[in-house]
Amino acid sequence: MSDTFDTEPKTGPTGLSRTGMTADALRAAISDHLLYSIARPPAILRTEHYYRALALAVRDRVQARWMPTTQNFLDLSRKVTCYLSAEFLMGPQLGNNLLNLQIEDAAREALASLGQDLDEVLACEEEPGLGNGGLGRLAACYLDSLATLQRPSIGYGIRYEFGIFDQEIHEGWQVEKTDNWLAHGNPWEIAKPDVNYQVYWGGQTEQYVDVAGHFRVRWAPAQIIKGIGYDTAIQGYNVTNCNTLTLFSASAVESFALEAFNTGDYYRAVEQEVAAETVTKVLYPNDEPDIGKRLRLLQQYFFVTCSLQDILRIHLDVTCRPLSALPDSFAVQLNDTHPSIAVAELMRLLIDEHHLAWDDAWDLTVRTFAYTNHTLLPEALETWPLSLFGECLPRHLEIIYEINEHLLNQVRDRFPGDDDRVRRMSLIGEDGGKCVRMAHLATVGSHFVNGVAALHSELLKASVLKDFYELWPERFGNITNGVTPRRFLALSNHGLRDLLDDTIGTGWLTDLDRLRELESYAEDESFRTRWRKVKRANKARLAEYVHTTTGIELDPSWMFDIQVKRIHEYKRQHLNALHIITLYHRLKTNPKLAIPPRAFIFGGKAAPGYFMAKLMIKLITAVGATVNNDPDVNRFMKVVFLPNFNVQNAHLIYPAANLSEQISTAGKEASGTGNMKFMMNGALTIGTLDGANVEIREEAGEDNFFLFGLTVEQVEALKATGYRPADYIERSPELTGALQLIAEGAFTHGDTEVLRPLLDSLVFHDPFLVLADYASYIACQDRVSEAWRRPETWSRMAILNTARSGKFSSDRAVREYCDEIWNVGPMSVTM
Numbered sequence: 001m002s003d004t005f006d007t008e009p010k011t012g013p014t015g016l017s018r019t020g021m022t023a024d025a026l027r028a029a030i031s032d033h034l035l036y037s038i039a040r041p042p043a044i045l046r047t048e049h050y051y052r053a054l055a056l057a058v059r060d061r062v063q064a065r066w067m068p069t070t071q072n073f074l075d076l077s078r079k080v081t082c083y084l085s086a087e088f089l090m091g092p093q094l095g096n097n098l099l100n101l102q103i104e105d106a107a108r109e110a111l112a113s114l115g116q117d118l119d120e121v122l123a124c125e126e127e128p129g130l131g132n133g134g135l136g137r138l139a140a141c142y143l144d145s146l147a148t149l150q151r152p153s154i155g156y157g158i159r160y161e162f163g164i165f166d167q168e169i170h171e172g173w174q175v176e177k178t179d180n181w182l183a184h185g186n187p188w189e190i191a192k193p194d195v196n197y198q199v200y201w202g203g204q205t206e207q208y209v210d211v212a213g214h215f216r217v218r219w220a221p222a223q224i225i226k227g228i229g230y231d232t233a234i235q236g237y238n239v240t241n242c243n244t245l246t247l248f249s250a251s252a253v254e255s256f257a258l259e260a261f262n263t264g265d266y267y268r269a270v271e272q273e274v275a276a277e278t279v280t281k282v283l284y285p286n287d288e289p290d291i292g293k294r295l296r297l298l299q300q301y302f303f304v305t306c307s308l309q310d311i312l313r314i315h316l317d318v319t320c321r322p323l324s325a326l327p328d329s330f331a332v333q334l335n336d337t338h339p340s341i342a343v344a345e346l347m348r349l350l351i352d353e354h355h356l357a358w359d360d361a362w363d364l365t366v367r368t369f370a371y372t373n374h375t376l377l378p379e380a381l382e383t384w385p386l387s388l389f390g391e392c393l394p395r396h397l398e399i400i401y402e403i404n405e406h407l408l409n410q411v412r413d414r415f416p417g418d419d420d421r422v423r424r425m426s427l428i429g430e431d432g433g434k435c436v437r438m439a440h441l442a443t444v445g446s447h448f449v450n451g452v453a454a455l456h457s458e459l460l461k462a463s464v465l466k467d468f469y470e471l472w473p474e475r476f477g478n479i480t481n482g483v484t485p486r487r488f489l490a491l492s493n494h495g496l497r498d499l500l501d502d503t504i505g506t507g508w509l510t511d512l513d514r515l516r517e518l519e520s521y522a523e524d525e526s527f528r529t530r531w532r533k534v535k536r537a538n539k540a541r542l543a544e545y546v547h548t549t550t551g552i553e554l555d556p557s558w559m560f561d562i563q564v565k566r567i568h569e570y571k572r573q574h575l576n577a578l579h580i581i582t583l584y585h586r587l588k589t590n591p592k593l594a595i596p597p598r599a600f601i602f603g604g605k606a607a608p609g610y611f612m613a614k615l616m617i618k619l620i621t622a623v624g625a626t627v628n629n630d631p632d633v634n635r636f637m638k639v640v641f642l643p644n645f646n647v648q649n650a651h652l653i654y655p656a657a658n659l660s661e662q663i664s665t666a667g668k669e670a671s672g673t674g675n676m677k678f679m680m681n682g683a684l685t686i687g688t689l690d691g692a693n694v695e696i697r698e699e700a701g702e703d704n705f706f707l708f709g710l711t712v713e714q715v716e717a718l719k720a721t722g723y724r725p726a727d728y729i730e731r732s733p734e735l736t737g738a739l740q741l742i743a744e745g746a747f748t749h750g751d752t753e754v755l756r757p758l759l760d761s762l763v764f765h766d767p768f769l770v771l772a773d774y775a776s777y778i779a780c781q782d783r784v785s786e787a788w789r790r791p792e793t794w795s796r797m798a799i800l801n802t803a804r805s806g807k808f809s810s811d812r813a814v815r816e817y818c819d820e821i822w823n824v825g826p827m828s829v830t831m
């Protein structure tokens with residue numbers, strides 16, 4: 001119980017304040033909400049009603065901290081970080097809020113006294129899947145750290161009515177189901193219909209001369225849509241600070257729709273309303289190039305303009321500061337290029353609406369924005385066809401042309417005669433039809449550009465943003481990603497949390513470098529025994545989940561070898577599958593062979609239109625069906641594809657891993673964050689020198705990391721000299737054998753066609769060098785198996801991985817953003 005609450009007024013017939021933190025106060029609050037908010041007679045109350053009542057009781061407690069935080073930053077006019085992201089993969093909120101308020105035990109006791117079990121109640125929560133994967137989860141981890149580090153901040157994004165699809169597996173294939181996460185209401189959000197903004201779209205621009213005789217431009221849109229803010233409180237851990245996540249939802253502008261049609265067209269006006277609502281209907285997959293282009297651009301512009309209008313409203317109307325002070329009041333971070341239209345939109349607002357001169361507006365814009373790049377993959381760099389862009393955002397295209405003119409003049413001044421450079425740096429691309437290059441727009445409009453791991457940031461400066469780096473070297477830097485140890489250790493791994501608390505105290509929760517104190521315990525046999533017991537219990541918990549969801553039984557004494565992440569060729573789940581097939585082949589051809597038993601566990605969604613990724617799922621499930629039902633091999637190996645990987649089941653997965661698969665082609669994974677979650681939870685990594693793996697290996701020590709594969713330089717050299725996958729097949733009888741098994745239909749009941757496109761892609765193109773890295777991967781996996789035979793050595797290595805994972809806390813990352821980019825300091829809040 002927190003002693004802060006002794007000073008709270010004791011009110012109500014129970015003598016308990018509405019937001020008391022004791023079990024008794026919580027019990028009274030749950031009972032109140034059951035009566036006044038849920039309104040069901042006791043006889044028909046079900047577990048989900050208790051979930052809702054507890055959620056509302058917890059929200060009250062969070063709100064008691066939210067209001068003083070908001071009031072504080074308004075009173076003190078402190079600088080605020082605004083994190084603009086098209087995705088926030090928040091995960092379940094109830095457990096995290098109980099943890100951050102430190103009332104888990106009180107809630108458990110309160111529910112028990114009402115005949116309910118906290119874990120069953122927690123399981124009722126429908127998680128908001130408002131992100132595809134790592135990028136959206138990163139935004140959520142950063143919000144947790146910002147609040148915990150007491151930095152004033154607002155997250156801005158989109159309230160998708162349907163988040164990322166739910167994945168089912170039917171006969172080994174992915175089937176998508178709509179994620180209707182709002183069907184039963186969302187107890188965490190507060191709708192703010194009074195906080196709404198107009199969003200213009202389409203139409204044309206007009207020049208006019210204002211009363212003072214100035215030339216001005218106004219935008220006459222074809223359509224106006226309204227954005228409404230929904231706020232969710234982001235409670236920091238063990239602090240009063242509670243920040244805000246504002247997600248915008250689209251609806252029609254009533255008055256506009258009714259004006260547009262005469263009264264007889266009432267029903268068409270209503271239809272217009274329905275059309276407007278489609279803007280925030282669904283989250284698009286991040287790796288599907290051509291789907292819903294226009295709507296996607298509208299989604300991006302929609303949330304960006306709402307966010308910027310909100311920021312200007314707070315700045316000008318609430319805290320009443322001058323426009324010129326904008327960069328001193330707000331730091332706006334662009335999470336990838338999805339919000340990069342913000343550069344042109346802020347210019348439009350400053351020039352057209354607030355009548356600033358171009359140079360003044362540009363100065364404020366660049367000082368306000370910073371941009372985080374998340375990918376080097378050329379196909380993932382966002383561009384918009386120029387004609388589409390001009391039709392939808394005519395004023396922004398004019399502004400972008402003008403920004404471009406200033407930029408290219410600067411380039412010509414610095415690099416006279418270098419026309420090629422001018423062409424490369426232009427905001428308008430000429431390759432395959434004219435297009436607007438959003439990464440270039442984000443870069444020119446920002447005072448700082450960062451990559452998300454040391455290697456990635458270096459490659460950024462040497463490849464996609466090389467020319468910009470040469471123009472403005474001082475603007476480039478690195479901030480390696482991190483993950484929150486509250487959710488990904490304390491909340492999801494109670495066993496390890498208790499062991500850590502017992503061994504080194506509780507300081508690690510907000511100072512993850514303290515885990516270093518574990519290093520000496522790696523040599524302590526009794527500690528290692530306790531460590532293994534925790535891991536074993538986590539594996540039993542995952543095994544039970546696997547059994548109920550797939551019917552497959554796993555033995556928790558086996559090695560749990562796990563690869564969970566989006567399904568993608570560059571992430572190379574098929575390389576993992578080739579290892580499994582190789583082991584299967586060895587066991588089938590040598591009946592005397594005994595290998596240390598392993599459970600191979602996969603999870604991840606494929607973009608609905610990404611055929612090759614869906615085929616990779618089919619390959620894994622087909623191999624699994626064969627392996628799991630073959631008594632010759634299923635004593636040594638099992639293969640599981642866990643459907644619907646999301647934050648909720650991630651809580652069960654990361655803590656149960658012995659081996660973390662981080663096997664992307666070097667140079668392709670910007671950072672990865674799953675690799676960090678595994679490390680914190682004491683898994684050993686098998687990985688390439690890619691993304692943050694490089695730094696994970698540096699921290700863990702090379703003896704505690706299983707390294708394989710080509711380096712970035714070797715990948716580039718091989719591609720430059722002409723990579724021929726056939727060479728690698730010829731050289732390796734095991735690889736030939738594994739590919740042969742797929743080709744002859746050994747896993748597909750003799751069907752030789754179904755997996756052929758995947759096989760052909762590997763054999764004839766292999767764009768991600770799967771076959772080039774195969775031999776090195778297999779040899780490394782053999783070393784993994786040897787290490788697993790020595791449990792004491794393995795435990796020592798695993799303990800050292802956790803002990804040395806401190807760097808990968810999102811607290812470290814957010815502190816770096818605050819110090820190096822945002823200049824946002826802590827603001828302590830008291831109730």
Ligand SMILES: *Cc1c(COP(=O)(O)O)cnc(C)c1O
Nearest residue numbers: 133134565646647650672673674
């Ligand atoms: C961490 C996380 C990811 C990102 O995983 P990577 O291995 O870094 O690609 C994706 N989805 C969920 C649900 C996560 O928790």
